[in-house]
Amino acid sequence: MTHRGRIVQSTGQWYEVAYAQGDDSQTISCRLPGRFRLEDHKLTNPIAVGDYVHFSRNDDGSGSIEEIEDRQNYLIRESTHHKEGNQILVSNIDCAYVVQSIKKPNIKRGFLDRFLVTCEAYQIPARIILNKMDLAEDKDKPHIDNLAELYDSLGYNVLLTSIKDEESLERLKEDLQDKTSVFVGPSGVGKTSLLNHIEPSINHKVGAVSDYNEKGVHTTTFAKLLPLQLGGYLVDTPGLREFGLVNIEPWELSLFFPEMLEFRQQxxxxxxxxxxxxxxxxxxxxEEGHIHPDRYDSYLNILDSLEND
Known part of the structure; x- marks a missing residue:
């Protein structure tokens, strides 16, 4: 007899699967038969957090995954450190949030735009969180306002947050309610602190940010799908230093810059x-001012990386 469940955590060797047992939710540790690992050698992980699977029970109380359901969508990035294959961060999500901090560390526009390109390419609704607004000085606010206005105009809702501003956290909670969402961003931008305030029962460890290089310490080791009391789920992911694009050709990159769609037809x-x-x-x-210079520069930088890959 097989049961249906959803992957809530992967540690490499074992997969934690949540499933319904009567009116209750249970989890079981499952292994994946080797044949699945051979089917798609281009991926470092044949199963991702968020996947729906069918499993059977073993005599020792563990499970064996028999089937992986087709994905509605998935968030993928190029593997780093010269590893073979690409990495699926999460699947079957309603919204992906790229989290950036306005300071310590500063906003990384390259990371931000690469993330948004991937969301456009893989049909994932995306939003932007600009966190640590409590660190903003008066001189910073025009830049932050201009950034938020730019991305809002492109269709990406921008949320300004701080763990010291309860009103901003309530707006974020409302946005997360009853959806499966994911937080992605570099280490140190405050993803875990936000998560702890959204769902205090989780109480994840928070890392410090180095004053020397403004890089955060990794506190999340594996992606994990967490149920929210307010309804829905949130995937917390490890901090990422970079976000490499997958299966995007140089000539099609502009398809994933919304402001270029109309003009590329000419x-x-x-x-x-x-x-x-x-x-x-x-x-x-x-040249006529219809495309923001920062976005066009970002486009050219991404294009260069694709052409020289």
Whole structure:
């Protein structure tokens, strides 16, 4: 007899699966047969947190995964440290939040835009959290306001948060309610602190940020799907230093910059990269002020990394 459940944590060798047992929710530790690992050698993890699976029980009380259901969507990134394969961070999510801190560490625009490109490519609704607003000085506020206005205009809701501002946390809770969401960002931006205030019963350890390089200490080792008392689930992920794109060709990158969609239709060449070609509608729009310089610079940086991969 098989049961249906959802992966709530993966530690490499074992998968924790939550499933319904009558009116209660239970978890069981499951292993994955080797045949699944061979089916998609391009992935470092054949199963991701958020996956729905079917499993059977073993005599020792553990489980064996028999089937992995098709994913509604998934958030993927290129593996780092020259490892083979790509990494699925989480699957079957309603919204992905990229978390950045305004200071300690500073906002990383490259990380932010790469994340948004991936969400566009894999059809995941995305939002932006600018955290640690309590550190903002008067001189910082125009920059923060301009940043929030820019991304709001592109369709990405921007939430300004601080664990010292209960009103901002309530707005975030309302946004998370009854959805499966994920927090992604570099170490030290305050993901765990936000999570502890959203769901105090979790009480995750919070790491410090180095004054020397403003890089955070990893406090989350494995991604984990956490139920929220307010309704829904939130996936906390380990801090990521970079976010490499997967299966995106240079000529299609502009498809995932919303502000370029209209103008790319006016390009002379179908495979225009909007970097040097004559008759480019996107470059013309940029020169006329219809595309923000920071976003166009970010586009060119990502394009360069794709062309030289």
């Amino acid at each position: 390009c002379k060449f179908n495979n225009c990269t909007h970097s040097h070609e004559p008759g480019c509608g996107v470059m013309e729009a940029f």
